[in-house]
Amino acid sequence: MTTPPGGAHRAGSPGGQAAAGAAPAAADSVPATIHDLEEAVHAVEAAEHEGRPPAAGPVANVVIAAAVVLLGIAALIGSGRLGLGSARVPDSGTWPLLVSILVVVLGIGLIAVARKTSDAERFTRTSWLVLAGLATMVVFVLVIEVIGFEIPAALLSFVWLRFLGGEGWRTSIVVSLGVVAAFYVIFVAALSVPIPHLF
Known part of the structure; x- marks a missing residue:
């Protein structure tokens, strides 16, 4: 039985073993890298949509x-x-x-x-906040013709900021009064828009 020229050297030498093992290692590394990338993408997507x-x-x-x-x-x-x-x-x-x-x-x-x-x-449960906001708008429209826009607008802004938006008491009060004051100055005093108002 004859041995092919250089066959023993390729099979038994360190160089031959390295060459034989290089191809499987390279082939295994590619799927592992793709798998890691896919896991990273899924992790980012999960983080973006967390709580939604x-x-x-x-x-x-x-x-x-x-x-x-x-x-x-x-x-x-x-x-x-x-x-x-x-x-x-x-x-x-x-x-x-x-x-x-x-x-x-x-x-x-x-x-x-x-x-x-x-x-x-x-x-979901958070959707009730939208319905609550809509209900307050309906009440606002119903009472604005009776008592003017100042008080309903201030209360509407306060409810949206404090109870629907989760803002602090001080921020809710200050911003609500500021919104009504700005609305009055722009639309009633400056532009003379005919909207119901108390003052």
């Missing part, structure tokens, strides 16, 4: 978009009741009408992309 509620899903997206459309339609009806006026002489409902049309268009757009979007979040 899961996505709502296509059905919930359609329901939300339909609610937006209905809200816009209701606002359109309310705008008509306020009086639309004309292009040259706009009435109280002119700007609400334009905003209502925009809301309806946006709602229809949300329906069109309901299957593709994942921005909407599933309803």
Whole structure:
């Protein structure tokens, strides 16, 4: 039996063993490196989305978009009741009408992309804060015609800052009063906007 030339040297010499082991080591290092990168990416994504509620899903997206459309339609009806006026002489409902049309268009757009979007979040306990904010806005609209905007606006700002936003008592009080003062100076004193006010 003959040995191939240099065969013993390649199999038994240190150089031959190193050459034989180099290829498997290099082959094993590539998957390990890719695996480490994938783990790092997943860790970053998990950190970014930590504490965020899961996505709502296509059905919930359609329901939300339909609610937006209905809200816009209701606002359109309310705008008509306020009086639309004309292009040259706009009435109280002119700007609400334009905003209502925009809301309806946006709602229809949300329906069109309901299957593709994942921005909407599933309803959780924190979602009640949004409903609470909406309820305070409804109360604000109902009482502003009776007692003016100053007190309702101050209370609304305070509730949003202190109870919905978690700000401190001092910050909530100071900012609420500052917002009302700035609103009064700009829209009532400077621009003479006809909004209900006490002073």
